[in-house]
Amino acid sequence: MAASGGGNVAGIAKGILERLGLDKHPMDMAVNKLSGGEQAKLALARQLVGLNGIDVIFLDEPTNHLDIQTTEWLEDFMRTFKGAQLIVSHDRYFLDQVCTRIVEVDNLRAWPWKGNYSQFLKQKEASEASLGDMINTIEKKIQSTMGALSQMKRANKYDKSISAKHKMIERMQQELKALRARMPKKRKNLVFSIEATDKGSMDVLMIEDGTMTFEGLERPILKKQSLEVRKGDRIGIVGGNGQGKTTLLKIINGDLKLDSGVFDLAPGCEIGYFHQDHATLDFSLSPVEQIEKLRPDYQYGDIRAALGRFQFSGEQVTTKLSQLSGGERARVALLKLLLEENNLLLMDEPTNHLDMDSKDTLEEALINYTGSLITVSHDRWFLDQVVNRIWEVDGGNVKVYYGNYTDYVRAKKGLPPLAEDEISEI
Numbered sequence: 001m002a003a004s005g006g007g008n009v010a011g012i013a014k015g016i017l018e019r020l021g022l023d024k025h026p027m028d029m030a031v032n033k034l035s036g037g038e039q040a041k042l043a044l045a046r047q048l049v050g051l052n053g054i055d056v057i058f059l060d061e062p063t064n065h066l067d068i069q070t071t072e073w074l075e076d077f078m079r080t081f082k083g084a085q086l087i088v089s090h091d092r093y094f095l096d097q098v099c100t101r102i103v104e105v106d107n108l109r110a111w112p113w114k115g116n117y118s119q120f121l122k123q124k125e126a127s128e129a130s131l132g133d134m135i136n137t138i139e140k141k142i143q144s145t146m147g148a149l150s151q152m153k154r155a156n157k158y159d160k161s162i163s164a165k166h167k168m169i170e171r172m173q174q175e176l177k178a179l180r181a182r183m184p185k186k187r188k189n190l191v192f193s194i195e196a197t198d199k200g201s202m203d204v205l206m207i208e209d210g211t212m213t214f215e216g217l218e219r220p221i222l223k224k225q226s227l228e229v230r231k232g233d234r235i236g237i238v239g240g241n242g243q244g245k246t247t248l249l250k251i252i253n254g255d256l257k258l259d260s261g262v263f264d265l266a267p268g269c270e271i272g273y274f275h276q277d278h279a280t281l282d283f284s285l286s287p288v289e290q291i292e293k294l295r296p297d298y299q300y301g302d303i304r305a306a307l308g309r310f311q312f313s314g315e316q317v318t319t320k321l322s323q324l325s326g327g328e329r330a331r332v333a334l335l336k337l338l339l340e341e342n343n344l345l346l347m348d349e350p351t352n353h354l355d356m357d358s359k360d361t362l363e364e365a366l367i368n369y370t371g372s373l374i375t376v377s378h379d380r381w382f383l384d385q386v387v388n389r390i391w392e393v394d395g396g397n398v399k400v401y402y403g404n405y406t407d408y409v410r411a412k413k414g415l416p417p418l419a420e421d422e423i424s425e426i
């Protein structure tokens with residue numbers, strides 16, 4: 001690493017390795033002995049060390065494998081770097097924090113936009129609306145010119161003006177074609193309505209002085225914690241690896257019992273659980289069969305459309321789940337959950353392995369969900385969209401913050417919540 005860049009490289013390198021949590025390993029350890037996540041961090045560290053003498057840096061999916069704390073540190077780091085940065089990333093929150101311009105690659109062309117990711121989304125929406133207006137206007141013009149043309153023909157006016165009108169129509173049709181090509185394909189409307197079954201009472205669940213330990217694990221997972229969930233609450237659980245996020249969901253689902261304290265779940269509470277390992281799926285069925293079994297009232301077309309919203313097409317829909325990839329299974333599991341009757345959703349890292357369109361679909365569905373939601377996630381953008389409460393799990397304590405992820409970060413820094421019009425601005 002000392003070879004890249006000038007200045008006090010060894011010192012900078014040490015600081016960066018420390019910050020990435022790689023300083024615990026002997027400095028001469030072979031790279032292939034590191035875990036996949038650690039190797040990703042090391043690759044990142046090597047890039048960052050030489051930054052002093054660099055004008056441009058390329059980063060390809062830099063936040064993959066990083067935990068939230070490291071990602072936040074990287075965001076600060078990149079914000080202070082003075083050179084140009086070209087970043088490929090699916091991490092929407094990261095793009096919001098770091099980028100000042102977005103290049104969208106679509107239809108074999110690159111479209112430049114000003115601003116960060118949120119600003120890009122807003123501009124894109126506005127531009128699609130005005131594109132729609134332009135398409136309407138030109139369609140009307142073509143119609144009326146064609147009308148005029150057939151009138152002229154009827155009146156037998158074969159003269160120059162007819163061929164001029166023909167040319168005009170041709171030109172407008174070419175323009176229309178170009179405009180339509182720029183219009184993104186319309187997504188099909190959500191065919192699943194995920195209305196919660198309305199049997200639950202206002203109080204959904206309560207934990208009082210809950211304590212939980214595992215045999216062989218010295219630290220407790222929960223230390224005398226009290227928590228409550230009310231109808232319609234949308235809770236995001238955050239915390240480092242191994243802090244007990246999944247365990248908390250298992251307690252709520254009744255899979256694990258507290259060592260001491262009270263756990264009370266309201267009668268009428270119907271839980272839908274998205275497991276990290278998709279344990280609720282029948283692996284001998286295909287996606288279509290899985291949905292058919294759940295919703296016998298659905299027409300085949302509805303099933304295909306619902307699967308389509310989670311990017312399933314072609315052969316995949318009839319392939320057994322046992323032969324599908326982890327990401328594909330995750331999408332079926334999510335769809336299954338959204339089609340089930342329930343009023344409390346427990347989700348464990350639901351956006352892992354999802355592409356952007358599937359994430360959009362999931363977020364849209366959850367925003368419209370009328371039941372209560374408890375979701376573990378490291379996806380800060382997802383949390384910002386769907387939760388109104390954060391439970392931070394750390395060292396056996398669960399601290400409750402009101403608001404979404406951005407509010408939580410601000411509260412931790414002692415800042416007031418953002419005003420409505422400041423949201424998503426850097």
Ligand SMILES: Nc1ncnc2c1ncn2[C@@H]1O[C@H](COP(=O)(O)OP(=O)(O)O)[C@@H](O)[C@H]1O
Pocket residue numbers: 214215216217221239240241242243244245246247248
């Ligand atoms: N059945 C178990 N027996 C012993 N230790 C466990 C058991 N289940 C989880 N743990 C440990 O408890 C801690 C919390 O696990 P988990 O809730 O899965 O963490 P996370 O916050 O990453 O979801 C981890 O250190 C894990 O190894």
Ligand SMILES: [Mg+2]
Pocket residue numbers: 245246247276348
């Ligand atoms: Mg977990």
